[in-house]
Amino acid sequence: MRIAYLVLSVLLLLCLLPVLSTLAAGLIASAAGCRLDEGSIHSCIILGADWGGALYTAAMMGWFALVTLPFAAAVALALVLLAFVHLIRYLRR
Structure with a gap:
């Protein structure tokens, strides 16, 4: 059961x-005071x-x-759903 939680959590993170x-x-752009938009690449000097x-x-x-x-x-x-099934199994014990 733990492996299923781990696999689904990793998949969620990847998504x-x-x-x-x-x-x-x-x-990062905001902290560096740089302009960031979809139109084009703007110069952003960091370090x-x-x-x-x-x-x-x-x-x-x-x-x-x-x-x-x-x-x-x-x-x-x-x-x-996995957590729900796990909860139901736990409560039936």
């Missing part, structure tokens, strides 16, 4: 990675290196979430 990368790119391209790529990974979020919802539903 949420595009959203998390977009949020992280926005937070002496230009991270604009990497931040742009991470921000655009959010579009991949259109594919992964439905899978995340299915995995979350499977986690809830």
